[in-house]
Amino acid sequence: MNLLEVERLNRAFGGQTALHDISFNVGKGQRLGIIGRSGAGKSTLLRCLSGLDRPQSGKILLEGEDMATLPEARLVVLRRRIGLVFQHFNLLTSRTVAANVALPLEIAGMPKALRSKRVAELLELVGLADHASKYPAMLSGGQKQRIGIARALAAHPALLLCDEATSALDPETTESILALLADINQVLGLTIVFITHEMDVVRRLAQQVLVLEKGRIVARGTPADILDANQMAAILPPNLSQTPQDGSHAIVRLTVGTQALCAPLLHTLEQQCQARFALLHTLPSPEGDGQVDVVVQADGLSVSTMNALQAHACAAEVIGYVPAHS
C-alpha cells in the first residue's frame, strides 16, 4: 500500500518552472532519497509534500487525502501526520530540550501530563534522556539534530520529511544520525523521504532514489542503479539542455511493460517514423509491476513520432536535448 502518491505535480514561481510533472509513489515504511543539483527543485518538492506550499496542479495523496486541494483547516490536521527535520535544526533557543520536543504537542492541545510522558519517551528514543532540562546552545550539532528528530516524531507522524538533515554534521555524527533514522524506520515502520547532496547518505539510507534536474525527475531506481558512475553519466548527459537547437537530438524517457518489449518497440517505430533511437539507459520503474523506464536519444523526433511513442509505451516524455554531434 502506498502512503504517499504524487501525481503530475507542477509548481512555478512567477512563470519560472520549479517542478514539472513530478509523479512518484512511496510505499508505507519505505525510505526514499531525493538528489539533484542546487536549484533542481528538491526543497520545493519537500515543501509541497509537507503541505507548507501548494502546487499549481497535480495531486499529493497522503493516506488517500489530497494535500494539494484540501481546505486549509483540514490541511492543518493532516500536517500532523508529517514530521519535518531541517538542516539547521530550527530549535527555539529560549526553550529547554524537553520544551522544544513538547512544542508540537502543545500546539495540538495535548494535556500537560500526557505531554510530559510522551516527551520522556521521545528523549529516551533519541538517546537524550539525560539532557531534558538543558538548552540547545549547550548541545553538539548531532544532539541538536536528535532533538529535531524527537520533535518531528512527537505527534506520531506517518511520514518523516528530512531536508539535508545531516549536511551540517561531521561524518561521524552523520553516521549516528543515519543509524537513528534507520532504527526509527525499522522500529516504528515510519516512512522517510529525505533530500541529501551526500551520496554516502543515499547509499546508507535510501531504498529508492529520485534524481531531480531542473524541476523534472530524470532518473529513479535503487541507490546501486543511480550511483553507478557510468549510469549516472548516461542518465544525465552533461550537455543536456531544455531547448532544442538546430539538428539537436531529443532525450526521451519511456516507460514500458518490460525491458524485453523496448528493443522491438523502438525498432518498429524507427521503421514507421523514419527516426533513429539510441538506447542510453534502463531503470526499474518506481511504478513497479515489472515496468521499466528507458532513456533514449532520438534523432529526428517529430510530433508524430512522439505520439507513436506515447501510444505504444505506458508513458513518454522529452527530458531535454543534446547537440547533434554528441
Ligand SMILES: Nc1ncnc2c1ncn2[C@@H]1O[C@H](COP(=O)(O)OP(=O)(O)OP(=O)(O)O)[C@@H](O)[C@H]1O
Ligand atoms: N519562494 C520562491 N520564490 C521564487 N523562486 C523560488 C522560490 N523557492 C524556490 N524557487 C526557485 O525554484 C527553483 C528550485 O529551488 P529549490 O530551493 O527547490 O532547489 P533545491 O534543489 O532545494 O536547491 P539546493 O540544493 O540549493 O537547496 C530555483 O530556481 C529557485 O530559485
Ligand SMILES: [Mg+2]
Ligand atoms: Mg534545497
